[in-house]
Amino acid sequence: MVHWSAEEKQLIASVWSKVNVEECGAEALARLLIVYPWTQRFFASFGNLSSPTAILGNPKVRAHGKKVLTSFGEAIKNLDNIKATYAKLSELHCDKLHVDPENFRLLGDILIIVLASHFARDFTPACQFAWQKLVSVVAHALARKYH
Amino acid sequence: MVLSGNDKTNVKNVFTKIGGHAEDYGTETLERMFTTYPQTKTYFPHFDLTHGSAQVKAHGKKVAGALVEAANHIDDIAGALSKLSDLHAQKLRVDPVNFKLLGHCFLVVVAIHHPTLLTPEVHASLDKFMCAVGNVLTAKYR
Numbered sequence: 241m242v243h244w245s246a247e248e249k250q251l252i253a254s255v256w257s258k259v260n261v262e263e264c265g266a267e268a269l270a271r272l273l274i275v276y277p278w279t280q281r282f283f284a285s286f287g288n289l290s291s292p293t294a295i296l297g298n299p300k301v302r303a304h305g306k307k308v309l310t311s312f313g314e315a316i317k318n319l320d321n322i323k324a325t326y327a328k329l330s331e332l333h334c335d336k337l338h339v340d341p342e343n344f345r346l347l348g349d350i351l352i353i354v355l356a357s358h359f360a361r362d363f364t365p366a367c368q369f370a371w372q373k374l375v376s377v378v379a380h381a382l383a384r385k386y387h
Numbered sequence: 388m389v390l391s392g393n394d395k396t397n398v399k400n401v402f403t404k405i406g407g408h409a410e411d412y413g414t415e416t417l418e419r420m421f422t423t424y425p426q427t428k429t430y431f432p433h434f435d436l437t438h439g440s441a442q443v444k445a446h447g448k449k450v451a452g453a454l455v456e457a458a459n460h461i462d463d464i465a466g467a468l469s470k471l472s473d474l475h476a477q478k479l480r481v482d483p484v485n486f487k488l489l490g491h492c493f494l495v496v497v498a499i500h501h502p503t504l505l506t507p508e509v510h511a512s513l514d515k516f517m518c519a520v521g522n523v524l525t526a527k528y529r
Contacts, residue, residue, distance in 0.1 A: 274507040275514050292507050349491055356495045357502035365422040372423050
């Protein structure tokens, strides 16, 4: 079980309370597809991903980004049991979606950059530490059921 | 991985906008890297790594200088950083994974200070540039 200090929990909650999940999720997923174009391999059914503009405006990307970040919210609500929270999603990503877990790490880092751009100086080094830990724990939990 | 014409333009533009703040950003990048990835501190047992450390400031200035140099010679990063590449291969031998960590923290610093500058396209170009720099610095490792 992951140990979270009181300060880490507070830093995570305080940032999360100010996050617009739909906007932030859409931006994070779009940036993933733009910055690491090979990640588009999982989204052949999403239509036009031919340029950054197309990706940013793509409604399926927006919707899926919102879905992904909403799921993050579940982890934040269950910081003391992230493993169990993501057990089924882990199986899904392995058995049905066939996603290399490295992609979870890539998305986590993109999310950090999106948060940094929104929160600027409020995204202190301590804040970054707590959030990097969170995205790392989520990535690990999502990879846990892989076989 | 190759830097396109657009990538080079984007990167040069970023460093122009960063201007005289490069040294401060170098320091902040290191501070964030040490805080976020404590394992990176193992390469600096001889440093005072507390907040505001003069050694970290000086080293941040060096790191920033190298990035600026690479951006100014973006058509030949390997040539511009050849001596640094030798140094890292023969003496410093920093594990290659750490260049990704530094690169990531540098992007975070740019995002914090210049959020509107870091559009997705510029983000992609800068990420590629930091990868290219890391590749050059580890190119002679074996």
